[in-house]
Amino acid sequence: MDAVLKPVEKSFERKKPDQLxxxxxxxxxxxxxxxxxxxxxxxxxxxxxxxxxxxxxxxxxxYGGYFENASEHLERTFEDVGGYHDIVLVRGIPFHSHCEHHMLPFIGEAHIAYYPAEGVVGLSKLARVVDIYAKRLQTQEHLTAQISTAIDDALAPRGLAVMIEAEHQCMTMRGVQKPGVSTITTQFTGVFQDDPAEQVKFMTMVRGKAG
The missing domain is CATH 1.10.286.10 (GTP cyclohydrolase I, N-terminal domain)
Known part of the structure; x- marks a missing residue:
């Protein structure tokens, strides 16, 4: 009897740098x-x-982001904020990353907002998290999810919103060659996920139209 050939299962889980x-x-x-x-x-x-x-x-x-740990930059929080519990938004964080499919740059801005639960984190730390994950081979979707997960795990906020806007050189330098086309990705948790009005508030503040 012929041996039964079992299909090879491929694992798409990303290995850590120290596993490679x-x-x-x-x-x-x-x-x-x-x-x-x-x-x-x-x-x-x-x-x-x-x-x-x-x-x-x-x-x-x-690609230095492979050898930094985002959670280490989010460990220190500040609880003495005078009773402030409203939205905290860091808008227009510039970044550059590289598409994992063609190793060409994609360049843009990240916007991060959250409702504090127990405390707040230094504003520069949010920008640092963006840099750590951007300095790797990425897709914009995965970059958005990584930033969101790291902040949500560390701060456990009542709600978190992450938005990334970027132009991909794999679309402008090669392929369809369409300069000026931007890609937007978002990820929401907590009150931002549950309440569409909070998403509108976030988008309005990002676009600079807040009163």
């Missing part, structure tokens, strides 16, 4: 040399001979 075998810097530079040669240029010519080192150094900054 990371190539050496030298191997990364060699890979850049290979790509330069593949494009049809000479990696040994004067203008390109140092390029692999420069590219790897740049990538270590662009």
């Amino acid at each position: 075998l990371r190539p050496s810097r030298e191997e990364a530079e060699a890979a850049v040399r290979t790509i330069i040669a593949w494009t049809g240029d000479d990696p040994d010519r004067e203008g390109l001979v140092e390029t692999p080192k420069r590219v790897v150094k740049a990538l270590s900054q662009l």
Whole structure:
């Protein structure tokens, strides 16, 4: 009897950086040399001979978010806020990330709002969370969810709203080549999820029309 072949199950769960075998810097530079040669240029010519080192150094900054923990930046909260329990909004946080499908940039702004429960977090920490997750290979949808989950887990607010607006270079530089097209993603929890009026309030404040 022929053996029964079982389908191979693929796991799409993202492994943590410390679970992956990371190539050496030298191997990364060699890979850049290979790509330069593949494009049809000479990696040994004067203008390109140092390029692999420069590219790897740049990538270590662009993808530095893999080696930071967002929760560590959200650990310290402040409860002495004079009884303030209304919405806290940080609007227009600039970021740049890279599409995981083409490794091309997408650039935009994040807007984060929450209703405090026990306390508030330093405003710069919200921007730091955006940077940590943006400095990885991403989809905009996953980036939005990661930011939301990290803040919701750390602060347990009564409600949280995250909105990201970005222009993707994989649409402007290649493919359909449509510059100026923006993509918007949102994620709501708590009162923002339960009450459409709260979503309208958030959107109005983001657009700068709050009275």
